[in-house]
Amino acid sequence: MTEPPVLMSRDARGIVTATLNRPALGNAYNGEMLEALIDGLPQLAEDPLVRGLVIRGAGKHFQAGADINWLSEAAAAPPEQAFAASMLTTRAMQRLNEFPKPSFAVIHGACFGGGTGIACCVDVALATTAASFGISEVRVGVAPTPISTHMVHAMGLRHARRYAITGERFGPEEAMRIGLVHEVHAPEAIEARLEEIIGAMLLSSPAGIATTKTSLLESNGLMLSEHQMAALAHESWMQRAGAEGREGLAAFREKRKPRWAP
Numbered sequence: 580m581t582e583p584p585v586l587m588s589r590d591a592r593g594i595v596t597a598t599l600n601r602p603a604l605g606n607a608y609n610g611e612m613l614e615a616l617i618d619g620l621p622q623l624a625e626d627p628l629v630r631g632l633v634i635r636g637a638g639k640h641f642q643a644g645a646d647i648n649w650l651s652e653a654a655a656a657p658p659e660q661a662f663a664a665s666m667l668t669t670r671a672m673q674r675l676n677e678f679p680k681p682s683f684a685v686i687h688g689a690c691f692g693g694g695t696g697i698a699c700c701v702d703v704a705l706a707t708t709a710a711s712f713g714i715s716e717v718r719v720g721v722a723p724t725p726i727s728t729h730m731v732h733a734m735g736l737r738h739a740r741r742y743a744i745t746g747e748r749f750g751p752e753e754a755m756r757i758g759l760v761h762e763v764h765a766p767e768a769i770e771a772r773l774e775e776i777i778g779a780m781l782l783s784s785p786a787g788i789a790t791t792k793t794s795l796l797e798s799n800g801l802m803l804s805e806h807q808m809a810a811l812a813h814e815s816w817m818q819r820a821g822a823e824g825r826e827g828l829a830a831f832r833e834k835r836k837p838r839w840a841p
Contacts, residue, residue, distance in 0.1 A: 584612035586637070587619065593630035594777060595623055601646075602638025605689055609649040613667040620674040631681040631780060633773070634697060636688070644692025644715060651828045654819045665815035668693060668725040669808045676700040676729055677802060679789040681780050685773060686710050686751075686760065695759060696726030699733035702792070703776055704760040706751040707769055712759065713748040714739075720827025720837060724814040732801050734758045 586598040597619070599606040606612075623629045636642050645668075653664035675682065675697065682701040690698060690706070691713045698704040698712075714730065716723040723730070723743055730739040738757040742749065751763040764772050780788075796802050803811075818824050823839065830837040 583615065584609070585615040585619065589629070592777075592781060593628050594633060595629055595631070596633045596635060599634070599636045599642055602636075602640075604646060605640040605643030606636040606638070606694075607643050607646040607649075608668075608693055609646040610664065610667055613671045616671045617667065617674060620678055624679050627785075629680060630785060631683065631777060632678065633683045633685060633777075634675075634701065635685050636694075638688075640688030641684070641686040641690045641710070642694030642697060643689040644694060647719070647828060647831050650719075650721065650819065651832065653816070654825055654828055658816070658820075661816040661820055662812055665725060665812035665819070666808065668696075668815070669803075669812045672696050672700055672726055672729055673803045673808060677793075677796060679792055680785070681777075681788060683773065683776070685769060687766065687769075690754075691715050692723065693726065696723070696729055698754075698759050699726065699729040705769055705773060705776075706754060706760040706763050707766045708751055708763055709766060710751045710754070710760075710763075711748055712750070712754045713746060714743045715746045715748075717744065718746040718827070719831045720818070720821075720823035720825070720839075722815060722818040724811045724818075727811065728801070728803065728807075732799070 582600055584600055586600045587595060589595045599612065601607060601612065623632060653661050656664065684698055684701045684704045686698060686704060686706040687710055689711055692715050695712060695714050714723055727743070730743060734757045751760065754760045755763050762772065827837045
């Protein structure tokens with residue numbers, strides 16, 4: 580029997596752990612994983628017994644971006660289906676960003692593309708000293724528009740512009756310097772630190788937390804409307820379906836440089 584793409588568990592305190600569960604592919608997301616997040620987050624938000632959410636990755640990596648085969652299928656799909664695929668990514672990130680309860684990410688191994696989007700959308704992002712980051716969409720001819728607004732509000736426009744345009748990889752200390760993660764810890768120490776932070780959070784009022792989160796986002800224009808999400812998704816699928824998008828995805832699958840690379 581195939582395991583679900585996101586595993587959910589809840590402890591006695593009401594802390595839910597959502598484990599991204601495609602370890603053989605570095606937890607690369609596809610439609611099924613995105614739909615699991617889109618459907619699951621509202622249920623957790625409405626459950627009064629849930630006090631917080633921790634996102635993890637199964638296996639060696641946290642989240643290595645989009646499944647290249649799923650992206651390639653979306654690139655070749657008719658416009659309506661291609662737009663719907665981009666809207667899945669956009670909506671999953673929006674629901675995580677606007678999730679009314681405290682959210683945490685524990686990042687190890689690869690955190691690329693959409694994985695960095697998750698880091699931007701949680702309240703507290705912790706990384707191990709062995710984590711590696713990259714906003715790598717441009718390397719395969721596509722654009723990170725579904726996570727673009729979240730990158731800017733987490734890292735600031737200056738840092739988002741650099742890393743989203745160059746596609747450079749960078750380490751956890753740089754991720755902390757630019758605001759993508761809050762703290763970096765040795766792998767053997769990160770769980771204890773997470774527990775300290777969760778323990779502090781549990782002293783806070785659930786309704787007070789929810790009001791604070793909504794106020795912070797709304798007052799800074801960080802709650803996305805349906806129109807804004809549709810615009811981001813449209814930009815995403817148009818770039819992916821274009822000549823460079825198709826060439827970049829083909830080059831990645833064929834393990835060669837794309838034609839634009841020197």
